[in-house]
Amino acid sequence: MGKILVTGGTGFIGSHTVVELQEAGFEVIIVDNLSNSKIEVVDNIGRITGKTPEFENFDLSNRGETLSFFLRHRGEIDAVIHFAAFKAVGESVSKPLEYYRNNVGSLINILEAMKLSGVKHLVFSSSCTVYGQPDKLPVTESTPRRPAESPYGNTKSVNEDIIRDYCHAEKDINGIALRYFNPIGAHPSALIGESPVGIPNNLVPYITQTAAGVRKELSIFGNDYDTPDGTPIRDYIDVCDLSKAHVVAIRRLLDGKNKSNYEFFNIGTGRGLSVLELVNAFKKSTGAPLPYKIVGRRAGDIEKIWAETTLANNELGWKATVPIEETLLNAWKWEKKCRG
Ligand code: WQD
DSSP states (O other): OOEEEEETTTSHHHHHHHHHHHHTTOEEEEEOOOSSSOTHHHHHHHHHHSSOOEEEOOOTTOHHHHHHHHHHTTTTOOEEEEOOOOOOHHHHHHOHHHHIIIIIHHHHHHHHHHHHHTOOEEEEEEEGGGGOSOSSSSBOTTSOOOOOSSHHHHHHHHHHHHHHHHHHHOTTOEEEEEEEOEEEOOOTTSSSOOOOSSSOOSHHHHHHHHHTTSSSOEEEEOSOSSSTTSSOEEOEEEHHHHHHHHHHHHHHHHTTOOSSSEEEEEESOSOOEEHHHHHHHHHHHHOOOOOEEEEOOOTTOOSBOOBOOHHIIIIIOOOOOOOHHHHHHHHHHHHHHHTO
């Protein structure tokens, strides 16, 4: 089946993708500098799949180390899935140079090293954040990208352009960008999940920590948006569904089924949920208490976005299937496991 390099493979989406790759029969090697994840994830992946992935710890923004890794593994690696990046929207506003140096610099190092070591296929972790607040919904792949609301979001757009231009220049390199909507949930085994460091920025980990009593109450950032219940709408996608999309994209490239050497796909459920709808779905599926209050809007938030998923459904043959209640229950199981 081949060997896949997963950068950022001890992170939230990366670790779940390693599980799906191994279960699909691929060998995996993870590279991660553990700046935002823990080494225990490698063993926990092994506990799920019965095969502990190879792991190397270095910083992909270091050009020399990245090149020497690829040359040491020349002839072994069939494709790369690139997750490794800083991803805190708020932090990127205060530390833009760190975000550009890390997120863009790492990608450039990987592309250069792929070329020098004969690795031809790349799947890139992009984000619906490249669309900003679309005028028309649902969002299709033809929806124009908008200037990002943060340096983090801009690194996703810039990296898509870098891959597009490099694949145009180097015809033997093939790239697919997957534009995720809002990844949530955890593996049903509760052995891996989302482990934000410090106070969670994202909604679902904040919900589960509130239900677990780690946080006093959830603050809902604004209920004066132009939506049915006034709270913002997002397309929340189960992390296992999302991870399976990466396996499908890798197979598309390895089997030569891609229709051009740079493609991009929306990876969402096609269903928009408001914050209040998600809160109520969590309470219904878990029975857990969830104190919350409505506060002012959060700077940089868009009002509503959800995906039109026909292209991914038809071209990739991939569709999200996990019901939201099951996703939220898995997130809750993971939270309780983390609290011991
Ligand atoms: C979702 C909704 C908040 C927390 C971001 C990044 C995106 C991707 C996913 C990395 C919003 C509301 C949240 C809280 C709340 N990240 N909210 N109280 O902002 O849609 O997307 O995370 O790839 O690139 O932009 O996700 O989970 O932060 O917020 O009311 O304590 O929940 O206002 O409407 P977001 P989120």
